[in-house]
Amino acid sequence: MAPPDQAPPRRARLWKKLALVVGSLAIALLLAEGGTRAFLAIRGKAFDAEATRLDVLNTISTLNDNVPRWNAPREETNDPKQAEVLHPYFGIDAAGYIEDLANVVTYFQSEAATRNYDIAILGGSVAAIFAAEGAESFIEELRKDPRFAKSIVRYWSLGRGAYKQPQQTIVLHTMLSLGIEFDAVLLLDGFNEVAITRQNATMGEFPLYPTATKWLARASNPAADRELLDAMMTLRARQLGVTRQARRILDWGIWRSALASLFALKSLTRARGDAMAHFQRVSDRLAKGTVSPTAAGPRFDPDPAAVMRSSVKAWVMGSRAISALCREHGMTFLHVLQPTLHDTGSKPRTPQEIEKGASIPSWEEGARLGYPELRAASAQLIERGIAFYDASRLFAEVEETLYYDSCHFNALGNQMLGRALGRPFLDAAAANPNPRADR
């Protein structure tokens, strides 16, 4: 027992030591944070907290079924409006889209619709994300032209995750049936047409049917198949686990720190990869044919070359069909082949893109083998007078990281795409013989 008069100096020393330790730790952390930032900056990849936050949000958005849902607001992935449900004409749609359609119809019956210039953006998830992140840049380009300088230009995001032909054609036709007439249609597609059709075929589903992972799971009854349900349960558990991890990164502000983000994102990427592996297992289980064969559609030739031929043909036919509908309604039409990571030569891949771009084999092969065929087939469209723009090489010289998975690119990429589409769209509008506004 120490004498009472010595207590205060000992306690003070203890506090001093403690403060020293805490202070040193804080300084060490600050140094580590600063060092990490300096290291990243020297390597030409300066830390960007906002980009990290978006990266985490993008990860969350891909977790419900591995293709992002409609784009806004991405944080609300549990919003019932984003829950995908069966649709009689599109196969699958988000409940929110179906419910909001009544408001869209009301707008197109209004006087404003006749004054404004309304552009429909059709396609899959890349089109949906482009509408959210690249459409403003696109419209800025249009405003440089005297014809659009004073117009109110509105865009309507009709892209849905995993949509592919003939879905885009049917979406447009359904909109027209509801009395929704746009002034122009921008079709941005390509990847799903060659990747998802290939995946469908490997799963035993008719290639032109909607993506098997969504359609088979909904059009058949997975709850009746215990093994499938167990696989889906595991997948959902992993997906929800990654979502929780991602939310922690956002809620705890981890994304603000370069050092903490480094570790957190690594762990998140690992967990996401694990969820992807389970996604593949569910796909495999669906492919085993335990689901209703009627849901899988008509019989087809499973030879990959035949599947690719029919996919490319459907893409061409879809473009021709949309072009015909647009022509009849005086709508300007521009068809754009979207860029994609696994199309050889489309972009110098950064280490992050290599890490995050890993996808299921049928998607990678689909893009690698299908894109040259899509480019070749686009000649048929041009020959028929369809305004076509090949954006598949848009990122061919871009050294920065743009892709955050195998097919989706970030806001920077979308803004680049938006700027690139301005001129071809203006040319298509100039060539429109019977624009709606003049009728």
Added chain:
Amino acid sequence: MSEEVGQTSAERPRPTAVGRRGKLFTLALALGSIAALAFVLEIGARIRARLAGTPWDSAAARRELTIALASFDAGVPDDSTREAAGQPPETAGDARETSADAREAEGNERATGGLVDAHQALHPYLGFDDLRMHERLRAAIEASRSPDGFDVLVEGGSVAADFVGAGSERLIELLRAAPGFPGGASGPVRVWCEARAEFKQPQQANALACALAAGLEPELVITIDGFDDVAIALSNVAAGTHPLYPSAARWNVLAGNPTGDVRTLDRSIELRRRRARVAAFAERALARHVELSALAGSLALGKLRELRAEADAARAELDAAFKAFREGAAERGPQFTGSTDDALRCAIEAWSEGAISMWSLCRARGIPYLHVLQPTLHDEGAKPPSEDELALGASAALGPDEARDAGGARDARGALGAEDPRGAGDVRGPRVALGAEDALRVDAARRGYPALRAKATELAGRGLPFCDASRVFADVRETLYRDASRFDDAGHRLLAETIARRALEELAARAR
């Protein structure tokens, strides 16, 4: 104590035999006490159970565990909230139907509780489809690609499908007889049916887009429609479904698989997890033979019931989610709050757009197109109705069972009187009481057909090849109609003559 701490193990005193015995005795005493306590508790539990009037029955306990294991190890049970409406499935046969198709059809019929035709299944772009159409389309595609022959594709609803069966022979005869017919006087002319019962726009347009995308290369496309477009729109609205959606009577049954919805799926998964816990617990209890002990058995059964209650609660949550799903967008489509007039306007807009789309699709491929407005009994001036037609047409629009299921024999005035001052019941003074569904169809024809004709004039003005066949029976007094919209072979032969005439004009115009 400090001395003991300083000793090495070698220096510690070795336990003596007496000490060891003492420890063993203590251990045996403890074990014996535990066993005795367990025995006393077991006896106590048995006495308590007997006093409570439920003596311990190990066989019953084993049975409960076994049942729990068997029933909770199964998948999530089917949605039990669906009620069968009792409509017997159609038994249409098809010689080409394979046994696999038949098995699938049986399964499909069971899955929908017999609410739809055994051959009906969900289709991603058409809403629903007949399973047999897949193989027929394949055959049509192969034939249409052959260099010889003239392939005619017919789109529409049940009247169009009937036309292929009953009117196509006359159509072929008239086409071949015409000089300058591109198919020649003796070349093969094939009429393919892509029409399905209760199809309405945009289903015909989607069916055409799908058939063309799949590789069909017809020489002529004919759409025969009109009645279902207006009639189903009204019955859909009455059923709380958007008029543009497929027939609610079919779509709602086929699309009613709530496990396709991620919210219900998550609850299904939770239910499965809880059920798996029950099954795993029961399995462990059985393996350990807890039923042999009243004490352990009671505790195990108590826990089992607790787990089962949790699973039941999950089931209740799932049922609530099922219910919410049924009221959601998947089945009813976008909210439609308009009147029946609005529904008719919506249907006619869709019909017109469907015609334009089909024409555009054909034109882009250089395929001649003809759109035919089919005749229907309750379109005023369409036909002088015979006694039989009045009796059949009023009550058999959907068949008596379906009319009953749709709402019984409510007075038509009750359903439509508020909007239509004439009241559906006034039309031609029907001899039988109208069911609500019949009344909707009569009203749809009466109010919808003039609007369809007016729209058709607009379409023809745009150059769309149109054939108004709504007056084709205007002078026929004999009985043709079997119900409100479908007519017999004689009627189809008459319709074929009108269609052939107009189709030949269109083919000739294309040739020029």
